[in-house]
Amino acid sequence: MGRYLFVSLPLTGHANPLAAVSSALLDRGHEVLWAGSESFLRPILGPDAAIAPIPLRAHRGQADRGMAAAKSRWDGYIVPHAKSTLPRIERAVAEFRPDVLVVDQHAVAGAVAAHRASLPWASMAPTTMELTRPYRALPKVEAWIHQRMAAVWTAAGLPGEPPHDLRFSPHLLVAFTGHALTGPLDWPGNAVLVGPALAPRAPDTAFPWDWLDPDRRHVLVTVGTLSMDLAQEFHARVVEALRPLGDRVQAIVVAPDGTVPDPPAHVLVRPRAPVLELMPRLDAVVSHGGLNTVCEALAHGVPLVVAPIKGDQPINAAQVAAAGAGRRVRFASVRPGPLREALLAVLDDPSYRAAARRVGASFAAAGGAPAAARQLETLLVGAAPAGGTPIGGRPIERMGSAQR
Amino acid sequence: MTAGAVAAGEPLVSGLVRPIAALLRDIVGEDDAWLDSIGPQTRVDGDLLVESHELAAWSLELRKRYGDRVDLADHVAGLDIDQIIALTVTDVAAYVVARLGDTRPPVAGG
Numbered sequence: 466m467g468r469y470l471f472v473s474l475p476l477t478g479h480a481n482p483l484a485a486v487s488s489a490l491l492d493r494g495h496e497v498l499w500a501g502s503e504s505f506l507r508p509i510l511g512p513d514a515a516i517a518p519i520p521l522r523a524h525r526g527q528a529d530r531g532m533a534a535a536k537s538r539w540d541g542y543i544v545p546h547a548k549s550t551l552p553r554i555e556r557a558v559a560e561f562r563p564d565v566l567v568v569d570q571h572a573v574a575g576a577v578a579a580h581r582a583s584l585p586w587a588s589m590a591p592t593t594m595e596l597t598r599p600y601r602a603l604p605k606v607e608a609w610i611h612q613r614m615a616a617v618w619t620a621a622g623l624p625g626e627p628p629h630d631l632r633f634s635p636h637l638l639v640a641f642t643g644h645a646l647t648g649p650l651d652w653p654g655n656a657v658l659v660g661p662a663l664a665p666r667a668p669d670t671a672f673p674w675d676w677l678d679p680d681r682r683h684v685l686v687t688v689g690t691l692s693m694d695l696a697q698e699f700h701a702r703v704v705e706a707l708r709p710l711g712d713r714v715q716a717i718v719v720a721p722d723g724t725v726p727d728p729p730a731h732v733l734v735r736p737r738a739p740v741l742e743l744m745p746r747l748d749a750v751v752s753h754g755g756l757n758t759v760c761e762a763l764a765h766g767v768p769l770v771v772a773p774i775k776g777d778q779p780i781n782a783a784q785v786a787a788a789g790a791g792r793r794v795r796f797a798s799v800r801p802g803p804l805r806e807a808l809l810a811v812l813d814d815p816s817y818r819a820a821a822r823r824v825g826a827s828f829a830a831a832g833g834a835p836a837a838a839r840q841l842e843t844l845l846v847g848a849a850p851a852g853g854t855p856i857g858g859r860p861i862e863r864m865g866s867a868q869r
Numbered sequence: 870m871t872a873g874a875v876a877a878g879e880p881l882v883s884g885l886v887r888p889i890a891a892l893l894r895d896i897v898g899e900d901d902a903w904l905d906s907i908g909p910q911t912r913v914d915g916d917l918l919v920e921s922h923e924l925a926a927w928s929l930e931l932r933k934r935y936g937d938r939v940d941l942a943d944h945v946a947g948l949d950i951d952q953i954i955a956l957t958v959t960d961v962a963a964y965v966v967a968r969l970g971d972t973r974p975p976v977a978g979g
Contacts, residue, residue, distance in 0.1 A: 531914040532953045602921065602942065605949040779920045797918050798899060 467845040468496045470563035472554055472575030473589075474546065475505040475521055478689075478757050479569055482591045482641045482834070484509050485662035486567070489838035500550070500557040500575075517557035519550050530797075534775040535606070538571075539613045547574040547617045554578045565844045568634070570595050573614060576631040577621045585844045587637040589837075592756050593784070594777040595632050596640055597650060636844055639837045642760060645827035646784050657840050660831035661760035669739035676733060678715055682812055683746055685738065687719040688753040688772065688796075699772070700725045703751065705801035706808065707732055714812070717743065748818075749811045753796065754778035754785070763790060763824040768817035770807045772796035789820035883909060885962040892930045896923055909959045917958075931965060938968045 471487055473480045480501075487497045487510070499506055499514060502521040510516070522545075551574040558566075558578050566586035568575030571594075579586035590596055600606040611630070618627045629635060638656040647658070677683060686703055688696070700720050707716050711731040718725060718734045725734045740758070744765035752758045754773040759781050762769050769791035771782035782793040792807040799807075811817040832839075890907045894900075897919070913919050919927070928942035944964050945953065 530918055532950060533915050536950055536954065599921065602925075602946055603948075603953065604946065606953065609950045783922065795897060795899075795918070798903060800900070803898070 466494050466496065467564045467842065468561065469498070469565050469567055469841065470554075470557060470561055470575075471497060471499045471501075471567045472550075472572045472578070473499070473501055473569045474572050475502045477509070478755055479571070479591045480506065480509050481664065481757060482662040483567065483569065483589055485664035485834035486589070486639075486837045486841070487514075488664060489662075489834040490841065492835075493838055493842070495838075495842075498557060498561045498563065500554045517553065517561065519553040522546075522549050530775050532606070535600075538776070539610060543571050543573065544613050544617055547572070547577070548620055550574045551577060551621055555581065558582050558584070564846065565841060567841060570632040573617050573631040574621075576634065577618060577623065579634075580628070581621070581623065585636045586634050587639055587841055587844060588632060588634040590638065590640040590642075592777040593640075593642060593647070593780045596642075596647070596652075597780050599777075599780060637840060639840055641837075642756060643824065643827045643831050645824040646760075646763065646788055646790075648784065648787060657836075658831055659836040659840070660828035660833050661757070661764050662834035662837060663741065663761065663764065664834065666739075666741060668742065669737065672735070672739050672742075673733070676715075677746060681713055681715045681731070682748040683743075684714055684716040684749045684751060684808065684812075685719070685740065685743060685747050686716055686751040687738070687740065687758060688751075688774070689755050689758075693721075693724070696720055696724050699796065702799065702801050702804060704728055704732060706804040708801075710805070710809075749808060751808065754781040756781055759785060760828065763821050764828045766818060766822035766825045768811040768821040770794060770804070770811055772799060772804075788824055789816060790824055791817055791821070879963070879966070881966050882959060882962045885965060886958050888934075889931065889962055889965060890958055892934065893917070893919070893923070893927050896926045896930065907958055909957065911958050912954070913956045913958060913961065914954055935965055935969060938970075939965050940968075941965075 469490055471483055473483050487499070490497050497515065498517055499510060500517045501519055503516045503518040505521060506514070506516055554574050555578050563584065566575050566579040566584055568579065568586050568588055570588050570590050576586060614631045615626055617631070633653055636655065638653055640656060640658050641661050643658050643660045688699060700718060703718065704725060707714065708729055711729060714731065716732045717738055718728070718732055719738045720734055721736050728734050740761060744761060744767060747767045749770065750758065750762040750767055751770045751772070752762070754771040756777060759769060759771070769785055771785050771791055772794050773779040773782040774796050785791040786793045791811055794804055794807050886909055890904055894904045911917060924945065925942055928940065931939050931941050941961060941964065948956065
């Protein structure tokens with residue numbers, strides 16, 4: 466049996482798929498310790514999870530859009546988070562003595578700790594951000610990101626440059642998406658796409674299930690956590706798009722109380738919604754294109770209208786459109802008319818649902834969290850390669866000493 | 870001050886802002902109100918939220934309209950992260966004018 470140390474980020478969309486993988490490892494008899502904020506992780510991991518606590522520290526907020534968001538993601542979040550969490554992660558390595566580190570691609574301190582301890586580690590990709598090399602056409606931006614990672618390396622007291630990209634473990638890369646969605650990409654040779662890692666969540670007993678009218682189509686609108694003004698402005702356009710459709714559509718809009726004043730009777734506004742429980746009853750999802758929401762919808766064969774905002778969302782939106790499983794609209798400026806037209810297209814044209822079902826079937830075949838757990842077992846010393854799954858079973862080399 | 874801010878005083882450059890923005894409007898599927906909201910210092914990345922695939926399409930249209938010497942995608946590829954964040958529509962117009970040279974005045978339109 467193996468000992469696994471998980472290093473993630475205190476962001477729900479990042480921690481959720483890794484929590485499903487850690488649960489799968491526990492089911493298979495392994496030991497798991499998480500290094501991270503207990504107040505953030507405890508509700509996600511449950512009362513029995515082992516957590517080496519790292520206090521939450523406020524980092525500068527991230528910009529909302531575009532390249533400014535990319536810059537602040539590194540300068541305002543990834544780099545300071547790596548520097549502040551590294552000592553506690555290394556203490557957890559020393560005390561827990563893990564066999565393998567399981568590291569979010571953006572929690573680069575985990576990669577540094579694994580190198581220093583000469584332990585094998587796996588990169589986990591809960592977003593699509595790094596997987597498509599989005600800045601391949603902007604070499605100076607890619608170089609700038611590499612300088613940021615080198616700064617983390619140097620600040621840790623390690624000599625020279627990082628031996629390779631700290632976002633991509635030389636041992637194993639697990640991504641929570643699938644080829645049917647991404648299309649052909651230039652993956653690293655050790656990449657394994659396991660599809661979404663969905664874990665059951667606490668039931669939402671307060672949701673008014675009897676509000677749903679079986680004779681109408683059902684749409685979920687969920688655009689993640691937005692600043693209040695952005696949310697109000699977007700949801701106002703969503704409500705106008707939905708307003709004339711009350712005879713055939715009911716919509717559940719996930720938005721904080723007060724964001725949507727006086728919604729029409731066929732629009733239900735809830736601060737949260739039981740998304741996974743709702744999915745089997747949905748006909749379409751309107752989303753900002755976060756990978757979790759996109760993959761949850763597609764796993765249930767539900768087509769999407771994607772209005773991407775930042776980060777990997779434009780990439781996911783483009784992939785959904787290219788797969789034929791939905792439409793992409795511009796978040797910032799789409800008018801109610803074109804938004805309604807896109808929504809009616811995915812509701813009325815069966816090709817979108819058929820494509821969503823195709824992607825969903827490929828996700829199911831990819832295996833999800835248990836498949837990720839099997840891949841992680843291949844990193845245990847003396848383990849046999851996981852059977853059947855492609856390109857994961859690269860020979861394991863202990864990292865670290867060879868580089869010094 | 871950016872190159873575009875200096876070049877904004879050039880009539881050739883300022884006259885080109887709307888036609889090149891009109892090409893972008895057709896690519897991103899926006900309307901006249903969107904076009905009217907664009908001023909000389911409107912930023913391509915932070916204000917217009919132009920995505921990479923839209924930039925590539927814009928680059929293609931600019932080349933069709935203003936000739937093969939105009940390669941916006943190549944120009945942006947040479948910029949660093951702060952220059953990309955700061956890039957305005959006037960900067961793009963100034964780049965187009967610079968690539969055209971003095972012998973081939975830009976064709977107004979859009």
